[in-house]
Amino acid sequence: MRAIPLKSLASLAVLGLLATGCGQGLLGGGDSGDQAAKKDGPILLGMLIPQSGSEAAIGPYMSNAAQLAVDEINAKGGVLGRQLELKTADDACDAQSAAAGANKLVTEEVDLSVGGYCSGATLPTLPIFGKANIPMIIPAANSQELVDQKLKHVFLINGTGSQQAMAAEKWITKQGAKSVALMHDNTSYSKDIAVRTQTLLEVPGGAEPVITEAVTPKESDYSANITNVLDKKPDFVYWTGYFQEGGLIARQLRQAGYKGSIMVGDGSVSPKLMEIAGAEAAEGVYATMTQTPDTLEGAEGWIAAYKKKYNADPGPYSNQAYDAVRLAAEAVTKAGGTDGAKVIAALEAIDGFPMFSGPLKFTPEHTLASGGFQILVVKGDKFALQDALK
Template sequence: MRRPLALAAALALALSFPAHAEVLIGVAGPMSGKLAWTGTQLKRGAEMAVAQINAAGGVLGEQVRLIVADDFCDPQQAVAAARKLVADRAVFVVGHYCSGASIPASKIYAAAGVLQISPSSTNPTLTEQGHANVFRVCSRDDAQGLKAGNYLADHWGTKKVAILHDDTTYGKGLAEETKKQLNKRGVTEAIYQSYEPGKDDYSAEIADLQTAGIAVLYLGGYHTEAALMVRAARERAFPVQVISGDDTATEAFGLIAGPAAEGTLFTFVADPRRNAEAAEVVERFRAENFEPDSWTLHSYGAAEVWAQAARKAGSLEPHKVIAALRNHAFETVLGRIDFDEKGDLTVQNWVWYVWKGGEYVPLE
């Protein structure tokens, strides 16, 4: 059963809004470091949403101002970023990107009564904690791992499978969910181990897999390391099939991997750029020479949902907005959004993609 927002925190936050003041919201993610490409997507998505909201008259007559926080995809930095956003009186936060950042940050927002909607944190723990103020507009890793485990069993059940992860909340969690389903299907992986993230070269790890006769490698981790691994495999003429998760859905993977990206498989949510509801917004991004791939439109959609919920609630007070989120459906660039009692999407939708000709496309 959900715990209600702390009354004192909610009232204090509500009383902090002077009449006719601008409304402050935050976007938090890795704005620097190896995942800065993704942080830029979150920032651009939120910026575009705020611009569109303000152009349409704001929210309940108030203009919206965006505050950007850099969490470096690091748990401690995420807590610091969350505290800063709370201190700045943000009423709502789009973020964080990494599950390992979102989960500790969520405790800060919960204590302060600040609404958090993650566009991209997929680890189940985020919404299993029972915080009433936490939502996400992406699907969960237990559903993603189920799809990946079944695919491995169906297509490589008689071959040698390796599962590697980077030991992060996201990477390890996704690898464990995939392994769990693979094992349920009666297939035991030949190798299950972690690798050190942040290295410049993974040729030694790939050489070990080649020596072991691995046919398919499942990677639980981020796109930077995945790209370096597929490059190392192709440089050794090692025809291992590389499969990974949703973080592979970014142009940065293709830029790092180069031609070696070809044929890499991964799961990602249904690409919102293909939604009719998103066509106008996608064109606005492209007019600015920015391709809204990966989680850009999810960041936009998170802000869009908040604005719609505030209008339905007739209030900017977080506990009233949260009630509206639970009691209404929302039409967004991501399509129709309904939340369950945990703050998750009622429909989990993972799709297979393949890197082909320098871009990722749905697997036929």
């Protein structure tokens, strides 16, 4: 079947959102079922996000957008006659902190999890939520390792690492690159994308992956890594880690005289990358990324609602976090309550639910049927759409 163009999917999603009052027409009212008769308190949604550490800038985008969805749903009568309540916990983009945060949310008796940004921090939470029979709708974390666990309670609404690698290979090839340096930080998410991209590039006649360089996160100087990379004379460098290191690597590559193309993965799509790299080094840096608020056609009303509530622009993964809450509410509605097994079955049966990424249908692996990756580019002080990779 021919793929639907990305812009068409985004437009369909926005139309669907408008037609259902941002999803509320699907959620308010209906038969409360046995579960609501037993429990008429709020439905608790747990959200693990980085509130401290190097990725803390992302946390507010996700929690603010999730709370916006909660407030909109509650204003329309809630779900099955019950209000939603969002509980957040800090994972600090760290496995140990994430496990502690997940246990805290389990203790608070959340009904569903709608968080997960860093894949390495999200992985150890899977068995914690699974043991408690809590379905997980993961809005951002997307390492293929999450999928490879084959856990029935885990659903990803961001494109996977394999889908991101395919988008990277397609753009690198489209740019006519001859020699490619891949750089990662040895975390599950970053290494997965780098290795998968390398494999895709290893075909006769294509761009040659000349080095795959691992760096140590949270360093201030990557000159030794830069030297290793530049010794291979690449004309394209793809960094698959987070913005803290990505900004430094972009700056130090340019300071070392590198003139070729630089691209970063979705974990580096943040205004912080430009701050760290500096305007000159960041200008023209590409990124593989799923939809962001300012690249979505027809999302102006939603962006205005976010800005009105928080007096700030929505950032990366805010639209995915918003959709995670809406999807959770839809699944609870279809399940007739918050029983974990019934909610999981409802999520598996979703077919065409309108989201910003397009009408939703999960694959048997509980991933998006289409990853929706696009290419962004730094222009001035922001990432702008470069290519929708139709």
